[in-house]
Structure formats: structure tokens, C-alpha cells
Amino acid sequence: MMxxxxxxxxxxxxxxxxxxxxxxxxxxxxxxxxxxxALLAFCKVGHIPPLRWFADFYTSIFRGTPLLLQLILIYxxxxxVIGYKFSFWEAGILTFTLNSGAYLSEHIRGGIxxxxxxxxxxxxxxxxxxxxxxxxxxxxxxxxTILPSLVNxxxxxxxxxxxxxxxxxxxxxxxxxxxxxxxxxxFEPLIVAGLLYYxxxxxxxxxxxxxxxxxxxx
Amino acid sequence: MILLEDIHKSxxxxxxxxxxxxxxxxxxxxxxxxxxxxxxxxxxxxxxxLETPTSGKVFVDGVCITEGRVDIExxxxxVGMVFQQFNLFPxxxxxxxxxxxxxxxxxxxxxxxxxxxxNLLNKVxxxxxxxxxxxxxxGGQKQRAAIARALAMEPEAILFDEPTSALDPEMxxxxxxxxxxxxxxxxxxxxxxxEMGFAREVADRVWFLDEGLLVEDSTAKSFFEAPSTSxxxxxxxxxx
Ligand SMILES: Nc1ncnc2c1ncn2[C@@H]1O[C@H](COP(=O)(O)OP(=O)(O)OP(=O)(O)O)[C@@H](O)[C@H]1O
Ligand SMILES: [Mg+2]
Numbered sequence: 001m002m003x004x005x006x007x008x009x010x011x012x013x014x015x016x017x018x019x020x021x022x023x024x025x026x027x028x029x030x031x032x033x034x035x036x037x038a039l040l041a042f043c044k045v046g047h048i049p050p051l052r053w054f055a056d057f058y059t060s061i062f063r064g065t066p067l068l069l070q071l072i073l074i075y076x077x078x079x080x081v082i083g084y085k086f087s088f089w090e091a092g093i094l095t096f097t098l099n100s101g102a103y104l105s106e107h108i109r110g111g112i113x114x115x116x117x118x119x120x121x122x123x124x125x126x127x128x129x130x131x132x133x134x135x136x137x138x139x140x141x142x143x144x145t146i147l148p149s150l151v152n153x154x155x156x157x158x159x160x161x162x163x164x165x166x167x168x169x170x171x172x173x174x175x176x177x178x179x180x181x182x183x184x185x186x187f188e189p190l191i192v193a194g195l196l197y198y199x200x201x202x203x204x205x206x207x208x209x210x211x212x213x214x215x216x217x218x
Numbered sequence: 219m220i221l222l223e224d225i226h227k228s229x230x231x232x233x234x235x236x237x238x239x240x241x242x243x244x245x246x247x248x249x250x251x252x253x254x255x256x257x258x259x260x261x262x263x264x265x266x267x268l269e270t271p272t273s274g275k276v277f278v279d280g281v282c283i284t285e286g287r288v289d290i291e292x293x294x295x296x297v298g299m300v301f302q303q304f305n306l307f308p309x310x311x312x313x314x315x316x317x318x319x320x321x322x323x324x325x326x327x328x329x330x331x332x333x334x335x336x337n338l339l340n341k342v343x344x345x346x347x348x349x350x351x352x353x354x355x356x357g358g359q360k361q362r363a364a365i366a367r368a369l370a371m372e373p374e375a376i377l378f379d380e381p382t383s384a385l386d387p388e389m390x391x392x393x394x395x396x397x398x399x400x401x402x403x404x405x406x407x408x409x410x411x412x413e414m415g416f417a418r419e420v421a422d423r424v425w426f427l428d429e430g431l432l433v434e435d436s437t438a439k440s441f442f443e444a445p446s447t448s449x450x451x452x453x454x455x456x457x458x
Binding site for chain 1: 233266292293294295297298299301303305307308309318319320323352364367368371377441
């Protein structure tokens with residue numbers, strides 16, 4: 001087998017240009033997914049049965065079907081249903097947000113349940129409203145338990161964001177594929193892409209470990 | 219001020235409260251005593267609807283809070299509560315614990331709330347601990363802060379559920395002193411307690427609960443001197 005990285009060397013900056021694209025999908029989706037997941041989790045631990053059913057049903061749908069299917073459905077089927085065609089970016093962000101919201105809601109629910117129930121009672125006894133209790137009393141205490149899973153979700157999403165290349169988003173993988181097609185060399189550009197993903201994941205993992213250590217000591 | 223009408227409460231098939239009626243007058247200090255598991259906490263928590271009675275009515279200031287559409291949050295600002303386990307918010311300083319609800323619920327300005335909070339914390343002897351986080355407070359200090367937090371809402375009534383039961387013996391007194399100072403200042407107090415000496419000293423009236431029934435409702439004096447039921451007699455003989 002012949003490997004020739006020199007041939008694709010000039011295209012490396014082009015592939016590197018996919019990093020901000022990949023990261024923006026990841027970061028925006030995790031942030032929005034966290035907010036959406038928190039809302040779902042509030043529904044799940046709340047006392048309004050229809051909201052609870054909705055949140056549980058929603059979660060099972062998004063966890064029970066392939067992310068790729070969700071992405072293609074939202075990108076290709078949306079014009080037919082809502083008469084609006086999402087850009088790659090919109091479809092990607094929307095899908096990843098909806099999907100990570102489902103996963104994160106489970107972790108957030110777990111975090112909320114880990115907070116002593118006396119906290120909720122004390123807050124209720126002061127006449128504080130449910131949304132405020134969640135936001136200011138429960139969630140800040142639950143975040144310790146939630147944070148590690150938030151990082152894991154970011155790592156998963158970072159890797160899964162590569163799916164965006166299927167519908168044409170110019171992320172790391174898509175660019176590597178372009179280079180491959182242009183130079184008739186698959187191995188080298190894909191190795192570069194793989195390496196980039198790996199490095200990004202390692203950075204996140206290390207950051208997470210430091211964070212966890214800090215949380216444990218504080 | 220508080221009126222209970224035939225309160226029943228079951229957890230599953232287990233009937234914990236079997237029809238309790240009674241009234242509490244504004245400014246009165248009521249002690250609820252009785253054996254473990256008799257339903258004291260459940261009854262107390264029915265007053266601010268932390269527990270929803272299975273049947274029966276609760277009136278606060280003449281308004282029935284167990285029927286129809288009631289702004290329960292509004293009612294709870296009038297009826298404060300102090301818990302056995304303190305339940306301070308651990309991620310907020312003592313002062314923040316005290317002023318959070320006045321600011322967020324009563325829409326008090328931060329400045330006004332801070333003045334109020336500092337005053338209250340001074341009153342309960344925590345003037346030096348305004349910016350301390352609860353994990354760094356002793357049990358007695360935590361409970362005093364929790365009392366200040368409840369008072370910051372300027373409630374008409376305050377419910378205490380065994381406020382000293384989780385404390386080391388040497389800290390019981392400082393908390394009881396704070397509660398005593400509060401008694402007969404106009405605020406209605408309902409105290410579930412196992413501290414008989416304390417109940418005898420501060421309470422105007424005593425409710426003796428046994429197996430989910432209000433067995434005896436009498437003045438503190440007559441209850442401790444001459445309980446009228448044999449169950450109360452038996453209980454007092456055991457604990458005194
Ligand atoms: N949330 C609940 N679910 C099921 N059972 C409960 C619940 N809360 C209380 N109980 C039961 O109700 C009964 C009365 O409880 P309660 O806490 O009111 O008693 P208590 O008089 O306060 O006792 P103690 O002096 O031990 O605090 C107990 O048998 C208890 O196990
Ligand atoms: Mg109890």
C-alpha cells in the first residue's frame with residue numbers, strides 16, 4: 001500500500017477549515033439541547049401528567065430511531081410538511097438539538113432527582129413558583145451530577161455531527177471527502193479527518209476530567 | 219386563623235389521618251405532640267399543602283385552600299415553615315437564603331431585602347455569618363438561619379416540624395430560645411415537638427395526636443397537669 005501525505009498536504013488547511021464548522025454544530029446544539037433537555041426534564045419531574053407523557057414519549061422517539069434518519073427527515077421532508085426548506089446549518093442544528101435534548105433530559109432528570117427533596121419542600125413553603133425553584137434552587141445543585149454527562153453528550157455529538165456531511169454541511173468529514181474525490185486518494189484525507197476528531201475529543205475529555213476534579217474538591 | 223375540617227389523609231391504603239378538626243387562633247402558640255408515626259408531620263404539612271389531604275378542608279384566614287382554584291403560592295407566603303433537617307439552600311450564603319424569597323416572590327428591592335435579612339439574622343444571633351455558606355454552619359446555626367429565612371416573608375403563621383430533633387443536645391437550647399422569643403409576638407405558631415418541657419413552657423394549647431386522631435385538645439396547663447384521656451396519660455408517663 002502506498003501512502004502519500006505530501007500529495008494532500010496543500011489541502012490540509014481546507015480540511016482544518018472544517019473544525020469551526022464541526023465545533024459550531026456541536027457547541028450550539030449542546031447549548032440549545034441543554035435548554036431543551038432541561039425543559040423536558042422539568043416536564044418529566046413535574047406534576048402535570050400530559051406534559052410528563054409528552055416528554056417521555058418524545059424521548060423514546062428520539063432515542064429509539066437513528067439520528068441519521070432524523071436528520072434526513074428534517075432536511076428533506078420539512079419542505080413537504082411545513083413548506084420551508086431548512087439550510088444544512090438549520091437542519092443540522094435543529095436535529096442535533098432535538099436529539100441531544102432527548103438524551104440530556106434523562107441525565108438532567110437524574111440530576112434533579114439526586115437533589116434532596118427537602119430543598120423542593122423548603123422552596124415551596126416560601127411560596128416560590130415551580131419554574132423559579134427549578135432554575136434557582138434545584139438546577140444549580142443538580143449541575144454537579146449533570147455536568148459529566150453534559151461533557152459526554154458533547155463528545156458524542158462532536159462525533160455524530162459528522163452526519164451533517166451526508167446532507168452537505170461543510171464540516172471536517174465533508175471536506176476530507178471532497179479532497180479525497182478530487183485527489184483520488186481516500187486514505188490520507190480521511191486519516192487527517194479522523195485525527196482531527198480524535199484530538200478534539202481528547203481535548204474535551206481532558207477538560208472534563210479537570211472539571212470533575214475541581215467539582216470534587218469544591 | 220387556621221381551621222381544619224375533618225382532615226383525612228391516606229398513603230395508598232395506609233390511613234394516616236383519620237378525620238382531624240380544629241382551629242388555631244391568630245397569635246396562638248400550639249404544640250402538637252404524640253407518639254412517632256401518629257401523623258403529626260402529615261397534619262402540619264397539610265396546613266400549607268405540602269401534603270394534599272385525601273378529604274377534608276383547610277381554611278387559612280377564612281379562605282378554603284383545599285377546594286377550587288387557590289393561589290397556593292400566595293397562601294404559602296402567609297404560612298412559613300421550619301423543617302427538622304433545616305433545608306437551607308447550600309449554594310447560597312446565609313443572607314442569600316434569607317432574602318431570595320422576599321426579592322423573588324414579594325418583589326422587594328434587593329436593598330430593602332438586605333436590610334431586612336441582616337436585621338433578622340442579627341436577631342437570631344447570626345450577624346457574623348451573613349456570607350457563610352450553610353455547609354460551614356453548625357446545626358444550631360443552620361436552624362436559626364432557617365427560622366430567619368421563614369420570618370423574612372413576614373408570615374402570619376409559622377409551622378415548625380421538630381425543629382430541634384436533628385440537633386446535637388448542646389445546640390437545642392439556642393434554637394429553642396429563638397423560638398421562645400418569637401412566641402406571643404403576634405405570629406401564630408404551630409410546633410410539632412418532642413421537647414415536653416419546652417411545649418409546657420411556651421405553648422398556649424396542646425393537641426395530642428395518636429394513630430391519626432386528635433385525641434386531646436386542651437390548654438397546655440391542663441394537658442400537662444391533668445390529661446383527660448388515658449392515652450395521653452400513658453404517653454406523658456412514658457416521655458416525662
Ligand atoms: N410520603 C409518604 N408515603 C407513605 N407513607 C408516609 C409518607 N409520609 C408519612 N407516611 C407514613 O405516615 C405515618 C405518619 O407519618 P408522620 O410523619 O406524619 O408521623 P409523625 O407523627 O410525624 O412521626 P415522627 O414523630 O416519627 O416524626 C407513618 O406511618 C409514615 O410512615
Ligand atoms: Mg414527624
